[in-house]
Amino acid sequence: LRQTRKRVYPLPLPPGPRPLPFLGNALQLDTKRPWLTYTAWGKTYGNLIYSNVLGIDMIIINSETVARELLGKRSAIYSDRPVIRTNELIGVDFNTGLLPYGETLQQHRKIYHQVLRAEACVSYKEMYSRQANQLVINLLNTTVADDLQKQIQVYSASLIMAVTYGHVAHGDKDPFLARADELFGIVMRLIPAEKAAMFTAFPFLEWLPAWCLGGDYALMGRSRELSQQLFNEPFDEVKAQMVQGTASQSLVADFLSQADDNTDEDTMKAVALTGYLAGMETIASVFHSFVLAMVLYPDVQARARAEINHVVKHDQVPSIGDRASLPYLDAILLEVLRWHPPVPLGIPHATTQDDVYDGYFIPKGSKSNVLRLPALSRDENTFPDASRFDPSRHLTIDGQLKESIVNSFIFGHGRRICPGRWFAENVVWAAMATILSVVHIDHSRDPHGHRIEVKPEYTGGVAM
Ligand code: HEM
Numbered sequence: 276l277r278q279t280r281k282r283v284y285p286l287p288l289p290p291g292p293r294p295l296p297f298l299g300n301a302l303q304l305d306t307k308r309p310w311l312t313y314t315a316w317g318k319t320y321g322n323l324i325y326s327n328v329l330g331i332d333m334i335i336i337n338s339e340t341v342a343r344e345l346l347g348k349r350s351a352i353y354s355d356r357p358v359i360r361t362n363e364l365i366g367v368d369f370n371t372g373l374l375p376y377g378e379t380l381q382q383h384r385k386i387y388h389q390v391l392r393a394e395a396c397v398s399y400k401e402m403y404s405r406q407a408n409q410l411v412i413n414l415l416n417t418t419v420a421d422d423l424q425k426q427i428q429v430y431s432a433s434l435i436m437a438v439t440y441g442h443v444a445h446g447d448k449d450p451f452l453a454r455a456d457e458l459f460g461i462v463m464r465l466i467p468a469e470k471a472a473m474f475t476a477f478p479f480l481e482w483l484p485a486w487c488l489g490g491d492y493a494l495m496g497r498s499r500e501l502s503q504q505l506f507n508e509p510f511d512e513v514k515a516q517m518v519q520g521t522a523s524q525s526l527v528a529d530f531l532s533q534a535d536d537n538t539d540e541d542t543m544k545a546v547a548l549t550g551y552l553a554g555m556e557t558i559a560s561v562f563h564s565f566v567l568a569m570v571l572y573p574d575v576q577a578r579a580r581a582e583i584n585h586v587v588k589h590d591q592v593p594s595i596g597d598r599a600s601l602p603y604l605d606a607i608l609l610e611v612l613r614w615h616p617p618v619p620l621g622i623p624h625a626t627t628q629d630d631v632y633d634g635y636f637i638p639k640g641s642k643s644n645v646l647r648l649p650a651l652s653r654d655e656n657t658f659p660d661a662s663r664f665d666p667s668r669h670l671t672i673d674g675q676l677k678e679s680i681v682n683s684f685i686f687g688h689g690r691r692i693c694p695g696r697w698f699a700e701n702v703v704w705a706a707m708a709t710i711l712s713v714v715h716i717d718h719s720r721d722p723h724g725h726r727i728e729v730k731p732e733y734t735g736g737v738a739m
Pocket residue numbers: 371372373374384549550551553554555557558561616617618621622623624685686687688689690691692693694695696698699700
C-alpha cells in the first residue's frame with residue numbers, strides 16, 4: 276500500500292468521503308455499479324470530489340463546466356492516462372487510448388488528424404454509402420433479433436475495415452473480422468463487462484496482476500498472438516497493394532502515400548488497429564440505440580422519413596452531401612448519443628502536475644474521471660423530460676440545429692478528445708439516412724401476428 280504516512284498539502288483537498296487508514300475509500304465503492312457510488316457522493320459533496328483508494332488520489336468530476344475547465348482548458352496537465360498493466364498481458368497496450376501523454380501519443384494523434392479530421396472524413400463518402408447499402412440488404416434478410424445484432428456488428432466492423440485498410444470484408448467469415456471477433460471474445464472473457472467498467476471507473480487498479488484476469492495464461496497468449504496478427508497483416512497487405520498499384524482508398528493507403536522518411540510504420544499500425552477496435556464497439560453501440568429508438572418512437576421515424584422524402588428525390592438515397600439539408604436527421608443522431616452515451620464512463624485522465632481549482636488542491640498523479648455521462652445527459656435542467664427520446668430538443672423553433680452541447684461531453688475532453696468523432700458521426704448518419712429512406716423499422720410479430728414488445732436493456736462495459 277502506497278500511503279504509509281499522511282501527506283500535507285498547501286490547500287485543502289476537494290470535499291469527499293472520509294477515508295479509512297490504508298484502505299482510503301475502497302470499502303465504500305460499489306464495484307459492480309461504480310456510477311451509483313459517484314452519484315451518491317455527488318449529492319453529498321458536489322461537483323468536484325476527492326477520494327483516496329488504496330493510496331491513489333482520485334478526483335471525480337460531476338459537472339460539465341468543471342470538466343471543461345480542468346480536462347479541456349487545462350488539458351496540458353490533465354491529459355495523461357493511468358497505467359493499466361493488464362493491457363500488456365493481453366497484448367493491447369499499443370492502443371492510443373491507453374498511451375501516457377507524450378511523444379508517441381502526439382505521433383498517433385497527428386495521424387488521426389491527417390486522415391480523420393472533419394474535412395478529411397467527408398472524402399470517404401462513397402464508402403459510407405456503399406457499406407450502408409450493404410447493411411440495408413443484410414437487414415432485409417434478417418428475421419430474428421440475434422441476427423440484427425450480428426448484422427450491426429458486421430456492418431460496423433466491415434465499414435471500419437474498408438475505411439481503415441480498403442479491405443472489402445465478406446461477412447463474418449472474413450479472416451480479419453473472424454480474428455478480431457476472436458480477440459474480442461477473449462478480451463471479454465478475460466475482462467468481462469463489469470470488470471472493464473471497474474478498470475475504467477477505478478484507475479487505482481493499475482498494478483493488478485495476472486490473477487485478476489482469471490490467471491488464464493493460455494488465453495492471454497492467444498490474445499497477444501491475435502493482436503500481433505491484426506497489427507501487422509492488414510497493414511502489410513495495403514503496403515503490398517501500394518507497390519502493385521492496386522490499393523483502394525483507405526486511411527492506411529492515404530497515410531503511406533503522405534508518409535515521409537521519418538514516419539514510423541509501427542505507429543501507423545497501432546493507429547489503424549486502435550481505430551478499428553475503438554470504432555467497432557462504439558459505432559455498434561450507437562446503432563443499437565438508433566434501432567431501439569426507431570422501434571419505440573414511430574412518430575420520430577415518420578418525421579425523419581418525411582424530411583428525407585421532402586429533401587431528396589424519391590428514387591435516391593441521401594448522401595453525406597445532403598446532410599446540411601436534413602437537420603432532423605442530425606437531431607436524431609445527437610439524441611441517440613445523448614439518450615444512451617456509447618462510452619458512459621469516458622476514459623480516465625491523469626494529472627502530470629499539482630493544480631489548484633476553486634481553492635482546492637489537486638495533487639500531481641491524480642486520476643480524474645468524469646463518471647457521470649449518463650447523469651449529464653439525463654440532467655433535467657438541461658434536457659427536460661430527459662428519458663424521452665426527443666430529437667426536436669436539438670432544434671430551434673424554425674427547425675434548424677441548435678449549437679449542441681451533447682458533443683461537448685459525449686466524445687471526451689481536451690487533448691484526449693476522441694479523434695474519431697467526425698468519422699463516427701458520418702458513418703452513423705449515412706446508415707441512418709439509408710435505412711430510413713428504404714426500410715420501415717417496427718416491432719417483430721409472433722406467429723399469430725401479435726407484436727412482440729421490446730424490453731430495452733443495455734450491457735455494461737466501456738462501450739454499452
Ligand atoms: C459514437 C462513437 C464514439 C464515441 C461516443 C467515442 C467516445 C470516446 C471517448 C469518450 C473517448 C475518451 C476521450 C477522453 O479521454 O477525454 C474516446 C477516445 C478515443 N476514441 Fe472514440 N468514440 C467513438 C468513436 C470512435 C471511432 C470511430 C474511432 C476511430 C476511428 C475512435 C477512436 C478513439 C481513440 C483513438 C481514442 C483515444 C484518444 C486518446 O486517448 O488520445 N472513437 N472516444
